[in-house]
Amino acid sequence: MTVTKNSSAYTFSLAAKAKDYYQLIKFSLSFMVVFSCVICYLLATKIVDFDWGMIALLTVAGMLVTGSANAINQAVEKDTDAQMKRTSSRPVAAGRMSQLEAYVFAVIAGLVGCGMMWYYFNLSAALLSAFSLFLYAFIYTPLKKINSIAVLVGAFPGAFPCLIGWVAGNDDFATGGWILFGIQFLWQFPHFWAIAWVAHNDYSKVGFKLLPTDKGPTKFTALQAVMYSVLMIPVGILPHYFGLTGETSMYIVIACNLFMVVQSLRLYKEMDVKAARRVMFSSYIYLPIVFLALLADKLH
Numbered sequence: 116m117t118v119t120k121n122s123s124a125y126t127f128s129l130a131a132k133a134k135d136y137y138q139l140i141k142f143s144l145s146f147m148v149v150f151s152c153v154i155c156y157l158l159a160t161k162i163v164d165f166d167w168g169m170i171a172l173l174t175v176a177g178m179l180v181t182g183s184a185n186a187i188n189q190a191v192e193k194d195t196d197a198q199m200k201r202t203s204s205r206p207v208a209a210g211r212m213s214q215l216e217a218y219v220f221a222v223i224a225g226l227v228g229c230g231m232m233w234y235y236f237n238l239s240a241a242l243l244s245a246f247s248l249f250l251y252a253f254i255y256t257p258l259k260k261i262n263s264i265a266v267l268v269g270a271f272p273g274a275f276p277c278l279i280g281w282v283a284g285n286d287d288f289a290t291g292g293w294i295l296f297g298i299q300f301l302w303q304f305p306h307f308w309a310i311a312w313v314a315h316n317d318y319s320k321v322g323f324k325l326l327p328t329d330k331g332p333t334k335f336t337a338l339q340a341v342m343y344s345v346l347m348i349p350v351g352i353l354p355h356y357f358g359l360t361g362e363t364s365m366y367i368v369i370a371c372n373l374f375m376v377v378q379s380l381r382l383y384k385e386m387d388v389k390a391a392r393r394v395m396f397s398s399y400i401y402l403p404i405v406f407l408a409l410l411a412d413k414l415h
Contacts, residue, residue, distance in 0.1 A: 135206035140182030149177035152276035154406040155295045159284025172235045179228030180244045186221035187252035190214045199317040236283040247275040263324045266307055274300035294353045304343035305379050306398035312391035337383035344375040354409055364412030368405050
């Protein structure tokens with residue numbers, strides 16, 4: 116009977132620890148980042164058949180690097196997270212995991228992830244992964260309390276996975292990689308400002324400066340979302356223009372970009388949290404549709 120109880124307690128403890136690490140690496144966010152990396156890797160490679168082994172290795176390496184950055188973010192922002200409703204249940208903020216444990220995991224995961232990038236792919240992908248991790252964890256994270264330029268800075272590591280995937284696929288920084296980087300780079304502004312609009316009360320309470328003005332959600336913020344959504348239209352045409360993908364995907368991407376423009380215009384007109392949520396959820400479905408369309412219409 117005692118053995119059974121001890122075994123059940125151990126299983127429960129193990130499950131709780133696994134859940135904490137799931138939250139520590141922000142699995143859903145990390146998976147979306149790695150998804151972009153893998154799609155861009157497949158767009159870069161000239162082979163027709165997928166090498167599932169290499170895809171799996173890239174996925175694991177990407178999850179480790181991204182998870183490392185997120186773990187550092189949560190360790191650094193322990194006290195800040197504890198004050199916000201949306202983040203107070205995170206393992207470090209809630210006290211279920213020490214900062215030291217989070218840092219140890221981050222170091223190991225970051226080293227292993229970058230090492231895998233180097234060993235299985237190439238040095239360029241490894242160095243870019245390390246730089247992206249550094250930029251997110253040590254520049255963007257502390258900058259959020261200093262100036263709203265943090266959103267611009269954070270957009271670089273947010274879009275680097277596209278370039279990392281491209282470089283991992285053919286070991287060069289060709290035009291195609293920068294185009295894919297540009298698509299995800301511009302997408303982040305309406306996406307993130309919509310999140311910052313919805314979570315404004317939480318963010319302002321802890322001193323995060325994540326909207327374009329210090330006055331909170333304003334017409335200027337909505338106008339910025341419209342502007343970047345409009346900029347996404349010409350950039351979305353470039354994969355076809357440079358011969359990376361066919362005509363069909365171009366029309367799909369244009370349609371998705373116009374949809375984002377419409378949602379951003381609705382935010383400008385309505386100026387409320389409900390409209391901001393529409394922009395946020397629209398941006399979530401935008402990225403997989405666009406990248407899968409590009410991959411399905413790949414020309415070489």
